[in-house]
Amino acid sequence: MTVHFVGAGPGAADLLTLRAARMLERADVCLYPGTYLDEQVLSHCRPEAVLIDTQHLDLDQITAHLTEAHHAGHDVVRLCSGDPSLYSALAEQTGRLDARGIPWDVTPGVPAYAAAAALLGKELTVPLIAQSVVLTRTQARSTAMPQTESLQAFARTGATLVLHLAITRVRALAAELAAEYGPGCPAAVVANASQPAELVITGTLSDIADQVEAHGLKKAAVILVGPALDPAACRGGESHLYDPRRIRPDQPART
Structure with missing residues (x-):
């Protein structure tokens, strides 16, 4: 499975892109930054999806969750506040995934x-x-x-x-x-x-x-x-x- 880094926008659930909303609807696992998001963003997720708040996790712990979801064959979304191109630690996270041979992609969001x-x-x-x-x-x-x-x-x-x-x-x-x-x-x-x-x-x-x-x-x-x-x-x-x-x-x- 692919790890999807998805821009969650500035917070409002209706400022997600259509692609981001579709990815959340399909996700088995969603890691999200609880400090910055309106909880309504997560309403796009299915009720049975596993939701993991990353605000108290370090990068190695986040990577462990992404790796576990990938090896379990789950569709996993890593939400980033705003747009992943700015202050999202995208480089650190994708570098760790590359080292493990885990594929990933990026969906932009409203900064x-x-x-x-x-x-x-x-x-x-x-x-x-x-x-x-x-x-x-x-x-x-x-x-x-x-x-x-x-x-x-x-x-x-x-x-x-x-x-x-x-x-x-x-x-x-x-x-x-x-x-x-x-x-x-x-x-x-x-x-x-x-x-x-x-x-x-x-x-x-x-x-x-x-x-x-x-x-x-x-x-x-x-x-x-x-x-x-x-x-x-x-x-x-x-x-x-x-x-x-x-x-x-x-x-x-x-x-």
């Missing part, structure tokens, strides 16, 4: 930052304002960041910055980023996007930490920073893709 942007009603790439999005994290009680990937270097580009796994350090991070973006730069925090407990906080780098601490946020939140979040950002310019002069060259220039 948390996309759900956050949707709640904010924001495009993260605005013409003439920001055309890049940096998805990153910071180091606290976690694996060290590469020396070339400092927040200052990313912030210096003026790109829209999305910080994962960083909410407990929001005050220090806001101060650090304000040195590059300026204290008045728009900032937002979205917690539990798409779930019943979702929370959206907007402000600037000068006040976002006060708001986060007042709400007592400790996990399951992303931080977004950058001028593209400014309500006035849409006045920066318009996309060349839809410029009438490109589509119909005989049209006069827009004034």
Whole structure:
């Protein structure tokens, strides 16, 4: 049998892809990250499916469950919060499976930052304002960041910055980023996007930490920073893709 790594999306059961829902319906065994998922996601599983919460398991224990299910001939799904391409430990898990000769595949999911942007009603790439999005994290009680990937270097580009796994350090991070973006730069925090407990906080780098601490946020939140979040950002310019002069060259220039 194949081990299926499946993006569970930001949490809501109806933000799974159709493929992901079908895989859950067929699964004999489902390993899921209980810290980040709305339990309704698991409603796609059959009543007799074995459900294993991985939030208190290490990688070797998770691999043991995947290996056992595979050798038992079970269809097994390993749910990953958001999309497996971001902070899912996919490389570590698939490396262990490769060493055991166990086949696997990956199904993408809606990433948390996309759900956050949707709640904010924001495009993260605005013409003439920001055309890049940096998805990153910071180091606290976690694996060290590469020396070339400092927040200052990313912030210096003026790109829209999305910080994962960083909410407990929001005050220090806001101060650090304000040195590059300026204290008045728009900032937002979205917690539990798409779930019943979702929370959206907007402000600037000068006040976002006060708001986060007042709400007592400790996990399951992303931080977004950058001028593209400014309500006035849409006045920066318009996309060349839809410029009438490109589509119909005989049209006069827009004034």
